[in-house]
Amino acid sequence: MKYKVKRKQQVSKGCFICGTENHESLKTKFYELENNELMSISTPTPTHQSYPDRMHGGIISAILDEVIGRSIMILEPGAWGVTVELNIKYKKPVPLSKQVKATARITRNTRLIFEGTGEILLEDGTVAATAYAKYVKMPIEKLIQDTGGDMSLMIDDETPSPEEVEY
Numbered sequence: 001m002k003y004k005v006k007r008k009q010q011v012s013k014g015c016f017i018c019g020t021e022n023h024e025s026l027k028t029k030f031y032e033l034e035n036n037e038l039m040s041i042s043t044p045t046p047t048h049q050s051y052p053d054r055m056h057g058g059i060i061s062a063i064l065d066e067v068i069g070r071s072i073m074i075l076e077p078g079a080w081g082v083t084v085e086l087n088i089k090y091k092k093p094v095p096l097s098k099q100v101k102a103t104a105r106i107t108r109n110t111r112l113i114f115e116g117t118g119e120i121l122l123e124d125g126t127v128a129a130t131a132y133a134k135y136v137k138m139p140i141e142k143l144i145q146d147t148g149g150d151m152s153l154m155i156d157d158e159t160p161s162p163e164e165v166e167y
């Protein structure tokens with residue numbers, strides 16, 4: 001199915017997944033879709049390798065953690081959480097030489113916690129990994145208090161986004 005991109009999410013400067021100023025980052029971009037799912041597109045490099053030409057499983061889990069954790073912003077803009085549970089199933093190797101897509105959605109949302117599921121998709125649409133994750137909600141002010149509450153750490157994604165995506 002094809003889905004229209006409704007909104008680009010902000011990215012950060014320092015994050016390992018989306019950080020624009022973190023040299024080891026996957027420079028992942030996040031697109032909110034018309035079906036209320038979130039799609040991420042990551043650009044892995046040899047830094048993210050496990051066996052030759054195979055993405056490290058820990059990196060795969062980090063992508064899934066972030067794409068599920070950010071899905072809450074579709075339902076509740078301004079909501080943030082910290083991961084308290086993450087379960088991954090690795091089904092196919094993920095090559096390093098190509099962009100990696102992931103999709104995610106929220107499956108449960110309460111005052112204190114939220115849960116969601118996500119998948120890593122290969123170029124031909126094959127599901128390479130699946131995930132379930134749970135988060136405890138936490139105000140952003142508390143999450144960044146050690147950095148002096150610097151909200152400029154989150155910035156607009158200025159890169160062009162696709163108008164629609166297919167999966």
Ligand SMILES: CCCCCCCC/C=C\CCCCCCCC(=O)SCCNC(=O)CCNC(=O)[C@H](O)C(C)(C)COP(=O)(O)OP(=O)(O)OC[C@H]1O[C@@H](n2cnc3c(N)ncnc32)[C@H](O)[C@@H]1OP(=O)(O)O
Pocket residue numbers: 012015018065066067068069070081082083084085112113134136140144150151152153154
């Ligand atoms: C300007 C901004 C710049 C920001 C840049 C950001 C860039 C990224 C952008 C966007 C990202 C969005 C995506 C995020 C994805 C990635 C997130 C991560 O990687 S987070 C790192 C890994 N996870 C942790 O570090 C948590 C570590 N754990 C803890 O800190 C504590 O365990 C904590 C705070 C969760 C709870 O601990 P307690 O000491 O406060 O209290 P207790 O008694 O253990 O629990 C209190 C309540 O918490 C819930 N709770 C805790 N653990 C739970 C669990 N496993 N399941 C369900 N509920 C749980 C329960 O409701 C509990 O309440 P009852 O006591 O049961 O009444």
